[in-house]
Amino acid sequence: MKKKIILLTALVFLMGTIFTGCGQSKSGTDNSWNEIKQKGQFVVGLDDSFPPMGFRNDSGQIIGFDIDMAKEAAKRMGVKVVFKPVQWDGIILSLKNKDIDLIWNGLTITDKRKQQIDFSNVYLQNKQIIVTTKDSPIKSKKDLASKVVGLQLGSSSETALNSDTSTKNSLKEIKKYSNNTEALLDLKNGRVSAVIVDEVVGRYYIAKKPGVYKVLNDNFGKEDYGIGIRKTDTSFKNKLNETLNSMKKDGTEDKISKKWFGEDIIPH
Structure with a gap:
């Protein structure tokens, strides 16, 4: 009888250890x-x-x-x-x-x-912003109607614009570039009226060219980082x-x- 009690106690202890270990492994958070x-x-x-x-x-x-x-x-x-x-x-x-x-x-x-x-x-919150030249009369999405807009091919900006069908359908043309640097250069040279770009990328390049560009209040959506x-x-x-x-x-x-x-x- 005594042996049975000892064996039972040992079994209970072993099971407790196993379950405790499983709990720690499952949570995996303490260490x-x-x-x-x-x-x-x-x-x-x-x-x-x-x-x-x-x-x-x-x-x-x-x-x-x-x-x-x-x-x-x-x-x-x-x-x-x-x-x-x-x-x-x-x-x-x-x-x-x-x-x-x-x-x-x-x-x-x-x-x-x-x-x-x-x-x-x-x-950090990243937006799909609209960039124009500093002296552009464009102030909102509505002002993009009948305009040529640039963006990077296959980017989040392209996806965001495609989701806004009313704005997309109002545009004269969408020019797609291999990178945002080319798009912003064409904007500076008047080949497009606006560029849609990730805010984190756009503001980085804009900061290098003070007084050349401006960012509109309107945007094409946000994403959280x-x-x-x-x-x-x-x-x-x-x-x-x-x-x-x-x-x-x-x-x-x-x-x-x-x-x-x-x-x-x-x-x-």
Whole structure:
């Protein structure tokens, strides 16, 4: 009888250990931030050819808005940041496989992506803006009627315009370019009347040409940017959100925004 009691006690203890272990494994949240602190760094995966979010300068260094944001966040969190260029079409798999710890690269928050990964709080809102020359009489979407409008082929701007059928159908012509630089140059030279472009990209180039362009109040929709993180890494995500909030609260994020976009485009 005594042996049975001992065996039963041992069995209960073993089951408790198994269920506790399963709970910890299932949540996977308690140790993620501690693991980052122990490593002393987190690895950011990115496409290093996406100005102004993350790209290489003439010296080959990776720079950009998201790069400055990640460096500042790491500094406040007391760890280092390592930037790892990854093929964009496989970047979520790289995150899941723990090749990287974060995706911090102008990543749009979508329902489809939410099924696979988690996100930080929204730190930037990207709009599909309308850019004209400084002296243009165009003031709204309605004024685009019978005008030639430029945009990048296959871009979010093209998708956004296609979704606004009334505006699209009112245009005289849509000129499609291989990149936004060419579109904005044609706008400057009067070959198109307006350009539709991602705000983060458009304002970056506009800031380099002060007094040449203006941005209309009207836009073709917004999308939220968040930092991609594994669903299991809740404690790391919480620490990251806490850090982002402090950067927003003390105006640091605004300063980084003005550096890269010419003005503060941070949602408040």
